[in-house]
Amino acid sequence: MRKYILFAARGVFIFSAGMACAQNPVASKRQPIPALASVSHPLDSGFSSVSQLRATPSSIPFTANNPGGTIVGGSVATLTWNIAHGKNGQTWTLMVGASSSSFSGCTTVPESAVSLRCVSASVDGGGQSSAGCTVTNFTTLPSTLPGQPVASGSEGNSSSHNFTVVLSYQLTDSWRYIANTCPLIVSYTVNAQ
Numbered sequence: 001m002r003k004y005i006l007f008a009a010r011g012v013f014i015f016s017a018g019m020a021c022a023q024n025p026v027a028s029k030r031q032p033i034p035a036l037a038s039v040s041h042p043l044d045s046g047f048s049s050v051s052q053l054r055a056t057p058s059s060i061p062f063t064a065n066n067p068g069g070t071i072v073g074g075s076v077a078t079l080t081w082n083i084a085h086g087k088n089g090q091t092w093t094l095m096v097g098a099s100s101s102s103f104s105g106c107t108t109v110p111e112s113a114v115s116l117r118c119v120s121a122s123v124d125g126g127g128q129s130s131a132g133c134t135v136t137n138f139t140t141l142p143s144t145l146p147g148q149p150v151a152s153g154s155e156g157n158s159s160s161h162n163f164t165v166v167l168s169y170q171l172t173d174s175w176r177y178i179a180n181t182c183p184l185i186v187s188y189t190v191n192a193q
Contacts, residue, residue: 048090048155048192053081055188062171073169076119080164081190086155088128094121094165095189097147106182113174114141114184119166121151129156131163138170146189155192 061074083092096116103109118133131153142148151165 048086048092049082049084050092050190050192051082051084053079053188053190055079059183060169062169064171064173064177067173067175067177069173071171071173073171077167077169078164079167079188080162082160082162083129083155083190083192084160085158086127086129086161086192088154088157090155090193091152092155092163092190092192093149094151095146095148095191096150096167096186097142097145097189098184098186099143099145100184101143103182103184106178106180109177109182111143111184112140113172113177114169115139115172116141116150116167116169118150119168121153121163121165123153123156123161123163125156125159125161127157127159127161128154129161130154131165133165138168141169141186145187146191147187 056078057075060077062071063074064071079094098111098114101111103111115138116135117138118135121131121133123129123131131151133151135148135150139148150167153163155161
């Protein structure tokens, strides 16, 4: 039996006038819920504030017992974050990608064997904020960062808004994949303008 695991990492990017203000990637293999990523700016800074980016669960297992078939991940990944000091008409984008072309310790298992799709995207609060999936069919997980945009929407007004995106993963198994337990780190990045 082979077991493959996706581990969550996360980053927060805040852009204003094309300038990157913050990045906080974190990877955790032992904590069930990753530590909080938090970025804040004073109200008068002119920047949107993205904080509390979380991926739950922090790992998604695939038990590969059907070579030649497609294996659904052991659970979906639910991503949540908050945007404060948003601007009407400005957008946010959730990017997903891996920084490796293969699973760690399993070089015969390419990262391209993993695909994902956005199941749902939502936001609480009004103020012209919105959320929607941009990848609704299974698409190959990119092996470059920041990755592929999978969901986007409007930041809304200057009040605080909580966003939630649910992603589903699957693995295309193959007879040539050697039996082993191997991880792959997937990074989630929120870009807010």
